[in-house]
Ligand code: RIB
């Protein structure tokens with residue numbers, strides 16, 4: 375079993391939370407640091423949510439707060455993830471110190487190397503990469519990110535939310551020269567889960583199990599109302615599978631351009647799969663193009679179940 379040193383940028387967010395719980399219970403992720411970014415909720419609340427999740431799971435991981443950002447208003451956010459970003463389950467716990475993301479590079483200066491996981495907008499990650507290029511170029515093995523789409527969007531018909539939130543930062547990461555593994559919406563949307571898959575959480579004595587089920591129930595209600603099916607899509611957990619179970623995927627190296635001009639295609643990811651572009655070295659990243667859906671579902675559900683069984 376591998377152990378990955380990970381620095382995680384995310385916007386928990388219910389699917390981010392499921393991904394973090396999967397990471398913790400997999401025992402394959404060592405969280406060197408996490409940064410709560412503005413996205414599904416404010417940067418302040420995202421960082422509080424990271425801290426809440428780790429505290430509930432009995433873990434003392436370091437959490438940083440991303441920069442406050444004015445986001446293009448996305449009407450549905452509260453319907454998707456709730457006022458607090460995690461389905462109304464947030465409880466103010468200890469006053470554990472949460473430092474600004476600007477303090478993260480100093481905190482990581484002693485680390486050997488790590489994987490960057492990005493499950494939200496790319497703003498904070500791109501800002502740090504730009505301000506501290508040597509740190510990131512010398513220590514980051516690769517970036518594993520959920521974002522973009524090969525066909526159709528979710529926040530608009532053309533764009534996926536993490537890219538739409540900050541296309542310029544997304545393009546900076548794509549062009550950074552750091553190996554990027556991108557898991558787009560057309561792949562993550564194929565992995566649907568349901569509250570029935572996780573109904574056993576309600577029988578667990580471990581307190582956070584019930585809170586996770588409440589989040590999942592909230593998230594499924596959004597999908598029933600706005601996506602027209604009785605289940606939910608596990609975007610961020612599938613992105614983490616690309617790090618922990620790459621054998622479940624097929625990847626293709628392609629150039630990716632992000633639309634930064636305002637208009638109906640704002641935030642669109644133009645992924646160039648044409649044969650003539652196969653050898654282009656410009657903006658080329660590794661994009662997930664297929665996934666073993668049933669095995670992905672099985673790994674996510676059963677890793678989380680076995681993990682909570684051991685906690686009870
Ligand atoms: O488009 C899906 C992505 O946007 C996920 O990361 C979800 O948490 C939201 O941030």
Ligand code: CA
Nearest residue numbers: 387390493494
């Ligand atoms: Ca997210």
